[in-house]
Amino acid sequence: MTIWRNALLGVAAAGLLTVGTAQAAGNDDGQVTIGVLGDMSGVYADGFSGPGATAAVKMAVKDFGGSVLGKDIEVISADHQNKADIASSTAREWIDRDNVDVIMDLTNSAVGLAVQQLASNKGIITINTGSATSALTNDACTAYGIHYGYDTHALPVGTATAIVKNGGKKWFFITADYAFGQALESNTSDVVKELGGSVVGSVRAPLNTNDFSSYLLQAQSSGADVIGLANAGTDTINAVKQANEFGIVSRGQSLAGMLVLISDVKSLGLDTAKGLQFTSGWYWDHDEDSRQWAKRYLASGGTTPTFPHAALYSATMAYLNAVNAAGTDESDAVRKAIGNKPIDDFFAQGGTIRDDGLLEHDMYLLKVKGPDASKGEWDVATVERTIPGDQAYPSLAESGCARLK
Structure with a gap:
């Protein structure tokens, strides 16, 4: 089940x-x-x-x-x-x-x-x-x-927008096979299409998948510019590691982690994750507080x-x-x-x-540093852009909450 x-x-x-x-x-x-x-x-x-x-x-x-x-x-x-x-x-x-x-x-x-x-x-x-x-x-x-x-609306607003505007037009998704992954794929697809991109395919992977090889091979053969990872936690870590082992990035396709934490970056290592962009609700080195x-x-x-x-x-x-x-x-x-x-x-x-x-607040587009730029254990990223809350989330008037209507 x-x-x-x-x-x-x-x-x-x-x-x-x-x-x-x-x-x-x-x-x-x-x-x-x-x-x-x-x-x-x-x-x-x-x-x-x-x-x-x-x-x-x-x-x-x-x-x-x-x-x-x-x-x-x-x-x-x-x-x-x-x-x-x-x-x-x-x-x-x-x-x-x-x-x-x-x-x-x-x-x-x-x-x-x-x-x-x-x-x-x-x-x-x-x-x-x-x-x-x-x-x-x-x-x-x-x-x-x-x-x-x-939420799954705010995450792609930063990440997918940055990647599509940088030329990543054709997307293929490897998606966690439950409510979260499905919502994240759907919301990201909307952003990609609104910006003139396209989705050429997707595949569902069970939660806690250890072997992503078959899913990555489908993504590799799809002709997509970008492989969107609509998953999280160790699923994202395993997918990124195996994609690097298969040489997917070195052959020209990009990986987009749609929900990445700095703990994931640390697990991957800066050599592997260098340059990865992702959206976060907060970053510890954003300000003095x-x-x-x-x-x-x-x-x-x-x-x-x-x-x-x-x-x-x-x-x-x-x-x-x-x-x-x-x-x-x-x-x-x-x-x-x-x-x-x-x-x-x-x-x-x-x-x-x-x-x-919904808590409406600013989100942040982060970019992973290279090993030479890191100055400490958790110094793994820079804040590339602040995404105002009213841009990251749909307005209350657009909410699908039935009890408000």
Whole structure:
């Protein structure tokens, strides 16, 4: 059974909970409980989720002071194993048994879609920082769902635009075979075509694929200028490494990583990744505030200063500030408060959480440095361009969120 089918099962299970069972979050139990539900051991455990995600949330809680409205703040975490049914079961237990107030991370779009729907039916806020699919704030939007950091619309706006304008007109996609990959391929294809390019083919690869040889050979024989990797994590790393082994780049085709983290670049090595362009929701060396946060994060037990980890810290702070402003941890009041206050910190300067749940903020086009230009372990890229939030994301009027209409 594919992860996408698991997601449908999770959403279907959530649908069995009628709207009448929805209840206000907060569960006035003397504490605020934050659940970090992520990929703690699989393909996305390094830069997107894993121990680094939990460390970012705990760091934010500590910086906030450890309590809000006189209530202690507790952080719990679990591994969803990239399975929507396991994620849904865990989320239901957290809500019904552990009185969780907000569920964060939710790396893996199938997981994010399933848990967002289930939690909304229970009246619980979710903050997706790891999921990428733009469906979260479009056809699958909910009253309590927030998408924080990036999505599959914002990613290609920087990367695909730069590559097409530089001559990469014909594209072939190797796509992760679930909601995230399909959305990323679709959104990137739209950008390519709008700029006068074309898509000559695509192939779907299962999550956690070790051998990309057959997919790369199809891409190589397609005649495409650019092979778009609509995947992430170790899938992207494996695909890039094997493409270099096959000499694909040296024979004239380009690789476009549509969702790349600096942890991926580090795994690939600067010799292999040199010159690669990719879009990111944040970069640790963008300004002094970001550099200081990254330094503190790594010193406090953080693993990789990637944008999903920074997003989790920022989202935790935004949530706790909203609880404080609302004077309660009840979901409706907190959701209203978090939407009324701009997100203006090291991660999202001038950001806004819109009525469809999307955090609109600036994105960045990065370019990987060569080994000689790097001055430290995480000094892997330069910021080539800032993409304003109103260009990176569609307007609220263009949102496909049905509840707004």
